[in-house]
Amino acid sequence: MNILELHLTEKQQRLLKLLLDESKPIHVFTVEETQHKIAKELGITRQALNVHLRKLREAGLIRTGRGFIDLTERALKILNIESADVFVLIKVHPTYREKVYSEIKRLPAIKLYRVTGEIDLIAVINQSNLNDFLRKISRIEGVRETITHVVIEVLK
Numbered sequence: 001m002n003i004l005e006l007h008l009t010e011k012q013q014r015l016l017k018l019l020l021d022e023s024k025p026i027h028v029f030t031v032e033e034t035q036h037k038i039a040k041e042l043g044i045t046r047q048a049l050n051v052h053l054r055k056l057r058e059a060g061l062i063r064t065g066r067g068f069i070d071l072t073e074r075a076l077k078i079l080n081i082e083s084a085d086v087f088v089l090i091k092v093h094p095t096y097r098e099k100v101y102s103e104i105k106r107l108p109a110i111k112l113y114r115v116t117g118e119i120d121l122i123a124v125i126n127q128s129n130l131n132d133f134l135r136k137i138s139r140i141e142g143v144r145e146t147i148t149h150v151v152i153e154v155l156k
Contacts, residue, residue, distance in 0.1 A: 029076065031069040081128045085110070088133065089147040090121040096142020103140050107133055119147070 008016070031038070039049040053069070056062045061075040076083050092100045097120065104112060104121065111124040125133050127150060137143055 029071040029081075031071075032067060076128075084127040085151040086125050086127050086130050087149045087151070088123040088125060088137070089119045089149070090123060090137070090143060091118070091145040092120040093142045093144050100140055100142040104137065107136055109133070 035046055035049055035053075039046045042049065044052075053062065053064060056075075057064055059074075061072055061078065063070040063072060071079075073083060090100075090104070101114070101121070104123065107123070108129045109123045109125050111122075113122040113124075114120065115122055123133070123137075130148070130150075134146065134148070137146060
């Protein structure tokens with residue numbers, strides 16, 4: 001069913017709005033590999049994997065569902081993974097814009113914005129991907145300059 005064809009009641013609309021107001025945005029690291037493949041990489045049976053997954057879930061380190069495993073913020077802290085947003089402002093030489101945009105779309109960014117003003121693009125990335133992102137973007141012909149800002153606190 002197309003989302004535009006979905007008819008929500010007034011209560012359902014209010015519920016969605018309430019849920020949005022009460023929610024906090026989070027960045028999730030999701031694994032979409034099969035349990036069979038994960039077990040094989042670890043050299044254990046699927047049954048043994050399920051025992052480990054259950055214990056990690058009970059500890060609040062992962063969330064699971066049909067076809068996915070999410071690592072929680074708590075798991076990221078244990079793994080010493082930074083999960084802050086980073087804004088990378090990118091200036092592009094005008095004659096290389098289309099080529100640069102095409103290559104940047106393939107990089108690990110949460111969002112990419114083409115903007116007006118003194119810069120051409122804003123890439124929103126996760127701090128854990130910052131070094132890799134900057135290394136890769138520095139190799140793209142036509143990128144003139146990058147300016148990086150790491151979020152230290154979300155005020156609203």
